[in-house]
Amino acid sequence: MLHFSFKHMINKVRGGVVSPLTLNDIGVLGMNARNINYIARYNDRKKYPIVDDKLNTKHAAKKAGIPVPELIEAFETPASRKRVMEVIDPLWQFVIKPARGSGGKGILVIAGRNGDKYKKISGSEIEALDILRHVNNIHSGLYSLGGKPDRVMVESLVDFDPVFQSYSFEGVPDIRVIVFRGFPVMAMLRCSTHDSDGKANLHQGAVGVGIDLATGNSCHAVQRGLRINRHPDTEVHFDQLKVPGWYDLVRLAASCYEMTDLGYLGCDIVLDRARGPLLLEANARPGLAIQVANGVGLRRRLKFIEELDEDMLNKNVDERVAFSMREFAADKGF
Numbered sequence: 001m002l003h004f005s006f007k008h009m010i011n012k013v014r015g016g017v018v019s020p021l022t023l024n025d026i027g028v029l030g031m032n033a034r035n036i037n038y039i040a041r042y043n044d045r046k047k048y049p050i051v052d053d054k055l056n057t058k059h060a061a062k063k064a065g066i067p068v069p070e071l072i073e074a075f076e077t078p079a080s081r082k083r084v085m086e087v088i089d090p091l092w093q094f095v096i097k098p099a100r101g102s103g104g105k106g107i108l109v110i111a112g113r114n115g116d117k118y119k120k121i122s123g124s125e126i127e128a129l130d131i132l133r134h135v136n137n138i139h140s141g142l143y144s145l146g147g148k149p150d151r152v153m154v155e156s157l158v159d160f161d162p163v164f165q166s167y168s169f170e171g172v173p174d175i176r177v178i179v180f181r182g183f184p185v186m187a188m189l190r191c192s193t194h195d196s197d198g199k200a201n202l203h204q205g206a207v208g209v210g211i212d213l214a215t216g217n218s219c220h221a222v223q224r225g226l227r228i229n230r231h232p233d234t235e236v237h238f239d240q241l242k243v244p245g246w247y248d249l250v251r252l253a254a255s256c257y258e259m260t261d262l263g264y265l266g267c268d269i270v271l272d273r274a275r276g277p278l279l280l281e282a283n284a285r286p287g288l289a290i291q292v293a294n295g296v297g298l299r300r301r302l303k304f305i306e307e308l309d310e311d312m313l314n315k316n317v318d319e320r321v322a323f324s325m326r327e328f329a330a331d332k333g334f
């Protein structure tokens, strides 16, 4: 899908000429270059456990003063399963997720109750037994990296900011920010669709909207690699979309550099109606589709940061955010 998406970008730029050279020309960062020049070079493997396990991320974020969705309970061992019903029975809404999951797999978003039934965010209903089975599957490693036994998290449902109401169908939109050596370099909003079952992961059919780092305004949107102007379910145009509290959100992303000590990072942030931006997760191997969502390659921006002098690299978080907002504004064509 990614390959097709890049082709689409090139078609737009070059009238259909597709070759590795043209990919290079428009500054698209490929998988090998990302892995070798950025992930391997700037991410210390010893730090991976902080981001590869969402329970660890929660604890690290708490320590660093970074707000996160509330953890209601963690079921760390199969024996702890006997308490699942006791914990979720009093809850009206909640999210169950595998600590070591990725790509939206194994995330169960319960948005309400109907008698004994639990209502998924898409409207379909499941029973307590289905939830117990799901918890069982998570523990046995069905959704975890490498199929290893996993821990189960019960998290509060994010009450997302109503500005996104018309841009998201049956789910919570999240904002991905790529942070390189502490500098935010690119951002996108991911909106769930009917196809993506309440989750904002692009390969599950969510919409990717490129967001101008300088302003928080949308600048480009795609679904399944194709450019679109309106949300496929709500039909609302993306050109009016502006993320509120943009500075605070970008600042939160940039501060994940100090929290994780990882040089190349993808931060996933949700906007809660009452609490503002919350860190959902951080990723040491963030995907490349953000370039498609923005219609812009990452390479030049990353090079630009790589060439900064030592003095700039030691700037504090506010200085780094101000720098990125200035240098990577969409109207600069960088």
Ligand SMILES: Nc1ncnc2c1ncn2[C@@H]1O[C@H](COP(=O)(O)OP(=O)(O)O)[C@@H](O)[C@H]1O
Pocket: 069, 095, 097, 101, 102, 103, 104, 105, 107, 109, 155, 156, 157, 158, 171, 172, 173, 174, 192, 198, 199, 200, 201, 268, 280, 281
């Ligand atoms: N607490 C939550 N409240 C509401 N939606 C959530 C919550 N946690 C996750 N989601 C939905 O599921 C998606 C994936 O969650 P995330 O924690 O990023 O896991 P993954 O590593 O699988 O991407 C999010 O983009 C969001 O749409």
Ligand SMILES: [Mg+2]
Pocket: 103, 104, 268, 281
């Ligand atoms: Mg995610």
